[in-house]
Amino acid sequence: MTDQENRYETIIQKLRDSGHKITPQRLAIVKILARSEGHPSVENIHSQIAKDFPTMSLATVYRNIVLIKSLGEVLELGFPDGSNRYDGNKPYPHPHVICIKCKKIVDPDLDSLDEMKKEVELETDFTVLNHRLDFFGLCSNCKAAKD
Amino acid sequence: MTDQENRYETIIQKLRDSGHKITPQRLAIVKILARSEGHPSVENIHSQIAKDFPTMSLATVYRNIVLIKSLGEVLELGFPDGSNRYDGNKPYPHPHVICIKCKKIVDPDLDSLDEMKKEVELETDFTVLNHRLDFFGLCSNCKAAKD
DNA sequence: ATTCCTGCAAAATCTTTGCAGCTAG
């Protein structure tokens, strides 16, 4: 079973377990979130579904994202320009590297993350529960481009 | 000269140099941003000024923040709940540690930051230009509190 | 004197909510 099928099943199961109905709209949203290809926005999710399901409403996308967020099965990525994008494939906090030109998002594996977290707790006497680590820059393609 | 007086002079000078007028409203906003005590929000800045200057408008606060941001002299901190707060005292990217209970924000010095940036560039082949590093948790006071 | 700035109100986003009808279980 692929990672994405696995995520899909997990989210659907959590919805069932918490007594929520599995509607076609909900299913379509979960399917896209489980894949989270390119970290979709609300608009993006809505328009993907609206192709085959013209009455799909934005409100339903918003409501379902709130619901799935409350189950801890999707991560909301708010960006400096105010836009939000979502990750239901890796719904736990993790670092992102974002190309400011083509908007590509890469998830790096950073060995130094644990160390940094320890350093934060040591220096500030906080208990760290969560984090948000984003690096912005140019991807290899956009660096090479002429314009 | 204190750090904050220094920031105040720097911002005012940048405004003059770029041909902008120094109005009383602008001055009041810069004064608060230079200090950035507790990392104020737009509402917060506006209401502080409105005490002594009742006609002060929110639009003017927004317009001046856009201007000062464009000069690189204030950092905008967008939070997961959609709120924004500002730092004109340290306007360059730096890590934050935020208490989810009392909303206190601490700026830690992290030796591991350089290493992490290198690790990101090595692993992703991006050129990193900017970052946004926030840790969320409980500060020592809130950890100790009973409720 | 000019040019830029401000206050006000309207507009533009983005997200949430009330309601009446519909549907999954």
Next chain:
DNA sequence: CTAGCTGCAAAGATTTTGCAGGAAT
């Protein structure tokens, strides 16, 4: 059946913008 869900439209919340009068230089 019936609790929960959806679509629509209206309401919120936050930020931006057009305009005419006013202030800084």
